[in-house]
C-alpha cells in the first residue's frame with residue numbers, strides 16, 4: 001500500500017480527517033496552557049459543528065444539539081459524591097478517587113501510602129499549577145484541538161479535570177477511579193483526564209462517565225490522555241452510561257504505549273442519546289504491546305458512533321483488538337476499527353475482530369474494519385461476525401426450565417462474557433453485567449416481537 | 455390417566471403434516487422404546503412434547519401430570535417435570551455446564567438451591583456419568599465431541615431429576631464403553647427415582663442395558679405397531695419394509 005495512505009493528507013475532505021488516526025500529532029509544542037487555550041478558542045469560534053460521514057451511508061451530526069444554549073455548570077465543591085456516581089464506582093478498595101460534577105471537581109482522595117510513594121491524583125487545574133514540569137511534558141502531547149469544533153471546545157474550556165501520575169517503578173494494587181457526571185440540562189461538561197505511568201509503573205485506571213435522568217440537553221465533550229513510559233503496565237477501563245436523558249457525548253481518548261510497555265483497555269459504552277468517540281491506542285516505541293477491547297449495547301433511539309484506532313508507529317509491536325456490540329429498539333451503532341501501521345513499524349502483529357448482535361428488526365449495527373499498512377514485514381488482519389439470537393439455543397434452554405427472557409439473557413451475557421471476564425475486576429464486571437441485564441429487561445417486548453417476525 | 459398422555463396428535467411444520475395421529479402413554483417407572491426409520495417423525499414428536507415453536511399442533515392434545523400442556527410454554531413443561539435429551543444438542547457459549555445447571559434448577563424451583571446441595575447433586579451426576587470433574591466447568595457443548603454432548607445431556611438429566619425423560623438417539627455417537635456408562639446411568643435413575651423414560655433409538659444395543667417394558671414403532675408419522683421387547687428383535691430381523699407392507703396391507 002502506498003505510504004501516503006497511512007498519514008492524514010492535508011487538503012483531503014473534512015470527513016476523512018475526522019475519521020483519521022491522530023497519529024501522535026499532538027498540539028503541545030512548548031506553548032503555555034493559556035496560549036493553547038487561546039488558540040483552541042479561536043479555532044472553536046471559527047469552526048462549524050462537525051459532521052462525521054463514512055462510506056456514504058453513515059452520518060453522525062450534531063444538528064439537533066443546541067450548542068449555544070449550553071453552559072458549563074459549576075457545582076458546590078463541598079456537595080459530595082452524587083448517588084449515580086456512588087452506585088457506579090461501588091464500595092470497594094481503591095487507590096484513589098476523583099469525582100467531577102458538571103464543571104467542578106467535588107471529591108478527590110488518594111491513598112496516603114500512595115501519596116507518600118509519590119503518586120499524584122488531583123484536579124488537572126491544580127496539576128497545571130503544582131506540577132508544571134509534568135504538565136508541560138504531557139499535556140496535549142497526543143491530542144489536538146484543531147480537528148473539530150468540540151475538540152477545540154474541550155481544549156479551550158475544560159475545567160476541573162483529573163491528573164494522575166504514577167511514578168517510576170510504583171505498583172498499585174487497587175484501581176484509581178475517576179468519575180464525570182452531569183446532573184443538569186442545558187449544561188456542557190468539558191472533561192479532561194491526563195494520566196501518566198512512569199517507567200515500570202503498574203496500575204489500574206477506571207473512568208466512569210455517568211448521569212441519571214436529565215431534563216433538556218447536555219453535552220459531555222471529553223478528552224482523555226494516558227501515557228505509559230518504558231515498561232509501564234496499565235489496565236484501563238471506561239464505563240459510560242449517560243442514562244435516558246438527551247446527553248451528547250463527543251469525546252477523544254488516546255493511549256500512548258512506550259517501549260516494552262503494555263496496556264489493556266476496555267471501554268464499555270452502555271448508554272447515551274448520541275455518542276461519538278474517537279478511541280486511539282498507539283504503540284509508539286519498540287516492544288510495546290496492547291489489547292484493545294470494547295463493548296457497547298444501544299437501545300431505544302440511541303446513536304453510537306465509534307472510531308477505534310490500533311496504531312503502530314514502531315515495531316516490533318503487538319496489537320489485539322476485539323470489540324462486541326449489541327443493539328435493540330431503533331438504535332444505531334457503528335464501529336469503525338482501523339489498524340494503522342506506520343512506515344518502518346516492522347514486525348508488528350495485530351488482529352482486529354468485531355462481533356455484533358442484532359436484537360431488533362429496526363436496530364442497526366455497522367462494523368467497518370479497515371487496515372492501512374505502510375510496512376512490509378507485518379501481519380495485520382481482521383475478522384468478525386454479525387449475529388442474531390440463536391432460536392435453537394433459546395429452545396434448548398427453555399426445555400431446561402428457563403423462560404425466554406432468561407434464555408436471551410444467557411445468550412447475550414455469553415456473547416459479552418469473553419470481554420467482561422477480561423476486566424479482571426469483580427465489581428466492575430458485575431456493574432457491566434447488571435447494566436446489560438437491565439437493558440435486556442427493558443427490551444423484552446422488542447426481542448419477543450423480533451423472534452415472532454422471523 | 456398415565457403421567458404422559460398423547461392423544462391423536464397431528465403436527466405440521468412448514469405446510470407439511472409430519473405427525474398424523476399419534477397416541478402414546480408413558481407413566482413414571484416405565485421404560486418405552488420408540489423406533490422407526492429416518493424421517494418418520496420421532497424427533498418431531500420429541501420436540502413437540504417440549505413445545506418447540508416450529509411445530510404446530512393442528513389436532514389432538516398432550517396431557518402431563520394431569521394437566522393439558524398442549525399449549526404450554528416450553529419452560530412450563532420442563533418445570534412440570536418433562537425432559538428432552540436432544541438428538542443434536544446446541545452449544546451455549548460462555549456458560550459452563552455447572553452454571554447452566556444451577557440456573558436451570560433455580561428456574562424450576564421457588565427457592566434457589568443451596569450451593570452445598572447443588573455441589574452434591576453435581577458430584578453424584580459426575581460419578582454416575584464417569585466424566586472428569588473439570589467437565590462441568592467447560593462451556594456447555596462448546597467444542598464438545600459428539601459423545602461428550604450426549605453424556606452432557608444425561609448429566610443434566612441426572613442433576614435436574616425430571617419425572618419423565620425423552621432420550622432422542624442418545625446412543626448414537628457413543629462408543630461402546632460410553633454407551634454402557636450412559637445407559638446404566640439412565641437405568642439407575644429409573645431404578646432409584648422411578649424415572650419414566652421414552653428412548654428413541656435405531657439400535658438394539660442400548661436396550662440391552664435399559665430394558666423397555668413397551669416398544670412402539672413409528673412409520674410416516676403414526677405408531678403402527680406396539681409390543682414388548684420381542685418387537686425389537688423382529689425389527690432387526692425383518693426391517694421396516696416388511697412392516698410397512700404388513701400395516702399397509704392391513705389398512
Ligand SMILES: Nc1ncnc2c1ncn2[C@@H]1O[C@H](COP(=O)(O)OP(=O)(O)OP(=O)(O)O)[C@@H](O)[C@H]1O
Nearest residue numbers: 467468472490491492493494495496497498499508
Ligand atoms: N423444523 C422442520 N422444518 C421442516 N421440516 C422438518 C422439520 N422438522 C422435521 N421436519 C421433517 O419432518 C420429517 C420427520 O423428521 P424427524 O426429525 O422427526 O424424523 P426422525 O424420525 O427423528 O428421523 P431420524 O431417525 O433421522 O432422526 C422429515 O421429513 C423432516 O425433514
Ligand SMILES: [Mg+2]
Nearest residue numbers: 496497498541
Ligand atoms: Mg430424529
